[in-house]
Each structure stands twice: as structure tokens, then as C-alpha cells.
Amino acid sequence: MSTVAELVSALAWPLAFVWFVHKYGNDVKELILRLSKVKLGNAEAEFTLGLKAVEDLANESPLVESSTNLPEEDIEFSKRMAQLERIADVSPRAAIMESWLLIEEAAGRAGFVQGASVPRINPALFIDWxxxxxxxxxxxxxxxxxxxxxxxxxxxxxxxELTKDEAERYLKIAVQISLLIIEPELPDM
Incomplete structure (x- = not known):
């Protein structure tokens, strides 16, 4: 009888574990994936939350819609936007970096000058300007x-990891900001 009791005792935890995994396996798997992503990807979660906050702020700001028809001289700008969208397919991180350059270049086109023989861009200075x-x-x-x-x-x-969607969302706001800097008069909405 003691052999049967020892056998049942030895199998109790493994059987309980198998039953638990069978009954709640998908929920446990989702929980583990979510916890590991937050644990390993804290920066990812912060970036996503920051991007959402920027989108909310952009909705409250007087930005130019990026879908407006650009003047003839801005065909190059349209080509660049398309190029940035293609870059986002391959490297969302690179697309974000290049999208920021749209804002810096817009400040330069608006008249901001810094540096002597080598132009430099200091974001704090051009934002204040x-x-x-x-x-x-x-x-x-x-x-x-x-x-x-x-x-x-x-x-x-x-x-x-950054996603293509995040890069495209960042690009959309960068385009709107750069258009506002270049053409501060807003169209009637």
C-alpha cells in the first residue's frame, strides 16, 4: 500500500501541472509572452507610448495635413516621402531617423541659420527660433x-524592434510639422 501512496504522491504534481497547462495553456502562454515582452522590451513599450502621446498632441496642434497637394516645386518632397515609406519597409529605425531630417531641413528652409562655414542644426535652438x-x-x-x-x-x-507602422506614423507627423514650418499659413479646414 505504501508503494501505491508513494506513486500517487510522486505523480500528483506532474499530473496537476499537465492538467493546468491543458486547461489554461493558451492564457498562460499569452501571459508569459506579454510579461517577457515588457521585461525584455521596456524601451519598446516606452517608444510606443511616446508615439501615441505625440499623435494625441499632433491632433491638438494646428498641423498641415500631409495629404494636401504640394506645390509644383515640392515634387522632390513628395518623392522623398515615398522613399521614406519604402525605407520603413526595410528598416523602420532608419525611416524614423530620416523623417526627423525633414523637420531639420524645414527649419533651414524657413530661414534658421546656425554655424559658420559648416551648417549645424541644434534642435533646441531651431525650436526656440x-x-x-x-x-x-x-x-x-x-x-x-x-x-x-x-x-x-x-x-x-x-x-x-520598431515596426513599419510606428515608422509610418512618425513619418506622417514629421511631414505635417515640416509643412507647417515651411508654409506657416494654414489652409482653411
Whole structure:
């Protein structure tokens, strides 16, 4: 009788585990994946939340819709946007980096000059300059600074994966900001 009791005792935990996995396996698997993603991808979660916050702020800011027809001289700008969308297919991180350059170049086109023989762009200086010159509002300046911070995360925190969707969402806002900087007069909406 003691052999049977020892056998039942030895099999109790493994059988309980098999039953638990059978009954709750999918839920446990989802929980483990979610926990491991948050644990291993904290930067990824922060970037996603930051991008959502930027999108909410962009919806409150007076931005130019990127779907507006661009003037004839901005055909190159349209080609560049298409190129950035193609880059997002291959490397979302690179697309985010290049999208930020649209904002820096728009500041230059709007008249911001820094540096002597070698032009340099300091985001804090050009954001302040854009506000002083009345090219953007303070709420838009906050948005541009948050975009800069997201770009920095994409550049310097390499331990997480960016998605094509995130890159395209970032690109859309970068295009809207750059159009606003270049053409501060908003169309009637």
C-alpha cells in the first residue's frame, strides 16, 4: 500500500501541472509572452507610448495635413516621402531617423541659420527660433521636442524592434510639422 501512496504522491504534481497547462495553456502562454515582452522590451513599450502621446498632441496642434497637394516645386518632397515609406519597409529605425531630417531641413528652409562655414542644426535652438519668429506655436514646439526625443530613442536604444507602422506614423507627423514650418499659413479646414 505504501508503494501505491508513494506513486500517487510522486505523480500528483506532474499530473496537476499537465492538467493546468491543458486547461489554461493558451492564457498562460499569452501571459508569459506579454510579461517577457515588457521585461525584455521596456524601451519598446516606452517608444510606443511616446508615439501615441505625440499623435494625441499632433491632433491638438494646428498641423498641415500631409495629404494636401504640394506645390509644383515640392515634387522632390513628395518623392522623398515615398522613399521614406519604402525605407520603413526595410528598416523602420532608419525611416524614423530620416523623417526627423525633414523637420531639420524645414527649419533651414524657413530661414534658421546656425554655424559658420559648416551648417549645424541644434534642435533646441531651431525650436526656440521657430517660436520667436512665429512660425510655430508653443504647443507645436512641445510636439517637435517630443518627436526629437522619440528620434533619439530610436537612434540610441537598440534593444527593441520598431515596426513599419510606428515608422509610418512618425513619418506622417514629421511631414505635417515640416509643412507647417515651411508654409506657416494654414489652409482653411
Amino acid at each position: 521657430l517660436v520667436r519668429e512665429g512660425k510655430i506655436e508653443k504647443s507645436t514646439a512641445i510636439l517637435v521636442d517630443k518627436m526629437r526625443k522619440l528620434r533619439n530613442e530610436a537612434a540610441h536604444l537598440g534593444d527593441f
